[in-house]
Amino acid sequence: MGLTISLIKNLHDHIGQEVTVQGWLYNLRSSGKIAFLIVRDGSGLMQCIVAKNDLGEDVFSVAKNMTQETSLKITGVVKEEPRAVGGYEMLVQNFEVITPAQDYPISHKEHGVDFLMERRHLWIRSPRQMAVLRIRSEVEHALREFFYQNDFVLADAPIITPAACEGTTNLFELDYHGEKAYLSQSGQLYNEANAMALGRIYCFGPTFRAEKSKTRRHLLEFWMIEAEMAYLDMEENMKLQEDMVHYAIGRVLERCPKELAILERDVERLKRIQKPFPRISYTEAVELLKQAGEEFTWGDDFGAPHETIISSHFDAPVFVHRYPTAIKAFYMKPDPENAEVVLGADLLAPEGYGEIIGGGQRIDDLALLEQRVKEHGLPEEAFAWYLDLRRYGSVPHSGFGLGLERTVAWICGLDHIRETIPFPRMLHKMYP
Numbered sequence: 001m002g003l004t005i006s007l008i009k010n011l012h013d014h015i016g017q018e019v020t021v022q023g024w025l026y027n028l029r030s031s032g033k034i035a036f037l038i039v040r041d042g043s044g045l046m047q048c049i050v051a052k053n054d055l056g057e058d059v060f061s062v063a064k065n066m067t068q069e070t071s072l073k074i075t076g077v078v079k080e081e082p083r084a085v086g087g088y089e090m091l092v093q094n095f096e097v098i099t100p101a102q103d104y105p106i107s108h109k110e111h112g113v114d115f116l117m118e119r120r121h122l123w124i125r126s127p128r129q130m131a132v133l134r135i136r137s138e139v140e141h142a143l144r145e146f147f148y149q150n151d152f153v154l155a156d157a158p159i160i161t162p163a164a165c166e167g168t169t170n171l172f173e174l175d176y177h178g179e180k181a182y183l184s185q186s187g188q189l190y191n192e193a194n195a196m197a198l199g200r201i202y203c204f205g206p207t208f209r210a211e212k213s214k215t216r217r218h219l220l221e222f223w224m225i226e227a228e229m230a231y232l233d234m235e236e237n238m239k240l241q242e243d244m245v246h247y248a249i250g251r252v253l254e255r256c257p258k259e260l261a262i263l264e265r266d267v268e269r270l271k272r273i274q275k276p277f278p279r280i281s282y283t284e285a286v287e288l289l290k291q292a293g294e295e296f297t298w299g300d301d302f303g304a305p306h307e308t309i310i311s312s313h314f315d316a317p318v319f320v321h322r323y324p325t326a327i328k329a330f331y332m333k334p335d336p337e338n339a340e341v342v343l344g345a346d347l348l349a350p351e352g353y354g355e356i357i358g359g360g361q362r363i364d365d366l367a368l369l370e371q372r373v374k375e376h377g378l379p380e381e382a383f384a385w386y387l388d389l390r391r392y393g394s395v396p397h398s399g400f401g402l403g404l405e406r407t408v409a410w411i412c413g414l415d416h417i418r419e420t421i422p423f424p425r426m427l428h429k430m431y432p
């Protein structure tokens, strides 16, 4: 075996050299004297040529009878080959089968999505799925880096919580040694406490919502990156969000061109996105719906089709701000100029991907927050600590939460959110 082990994605550093690649057989075709192997190693695909004349009858016979997903180490000299998948080719000098695969169920023909979802643990080995998961990783990394560069402290929020943050209709309940507890719907309330301690903070973790409808945008377990900033108002909050989203898009365009190409993403649409993002009020958004011939009553919440109509007016993500107080969470600060609406803003992605961020300015007045907790029928004991934050040096503050999977679905141009996470949790679905 060659001494140098290389990832397929780094083959450009080894032109003309002998290297070993460790991976799995993705595809194979052979003629009488030559076998073309496509090997994958998680970082890319590589074409390998096994010639009977070089390796002899026996070795050639082993090579050409290998089954899809057989694990193998393969050694040879790398050369550039623009016509080959990945752009490089290896002339094989030696290979070692690690474990032959049994009949692999996912062949290179088209399979139905139900079939693939049942085999999600294997489906993630296919090039499209690997591309999506690499982009997901890049987005997570970019978001963390953005916060790091902007002096945010990473402060993790608990997963097991005694109370609801985002309403009581979709809570996952659990038994906390005899006490009722819930899986976190959002780290926000804890973020507010952490922001009063550390100034600017974020958390990034799994979030749980017992959604009862099946849609292309809802998971029961999803990942949310949530920031909270002391002394920040609603306008500055939106500015920070657009900087962050713009940064993440730039990073994916720069670092994932191959993945975007595999997904056949129209990257021009991503490149066109400029700052500042447009901002419209809820009331203006309702006007857009009416102009489009929708029957819509001021005060109702937007459904997915409404969000699509609104965002279709813009090339970039659009902030919709100042929603009716009645349809938003208990903690949102009323607009001082009109108490009917709150200083909250959602960010709607272009191309019909819907809301990717929910956020806004929080109530900082103790009396008003106490009143809201009561009005919403929330358990006062569980919120006592949260009210304390308004008792001991309360300040104007704002924050937001970005849904990672919806953002990745948009960046990748996917039809459905289920492909944006290795193992999606959806209604009546938790296998594998």
Ligand code: 4AD
Pocket (backbone or CB within 6 Å): 165, 166, 185, 186, 187, 188, 209, 211, 217, 218, 219, 220, 222, 224, 226, 227, 355, 356, 357, 358, 359, 360, 399, 400, 401, 402, 403, 404, 405, 406
């Ligand atoms: O709008 P939401 O409910 O906002 C909050 O939870 C705030 N407490 C966040 C904050 O201010 N710290 O959720 C935020 C985002 C949504 O915009 C959406 O992108 C995503 O989380 N999201 C979901 N993603 C996938 N599946 C679901 N069921 C989702 N529910 C919300």
Ligand code: MG
Pocket (backbone or CB within 6 Å): 346, 355, 357, 358
């Ligand atoms: Mg929301």
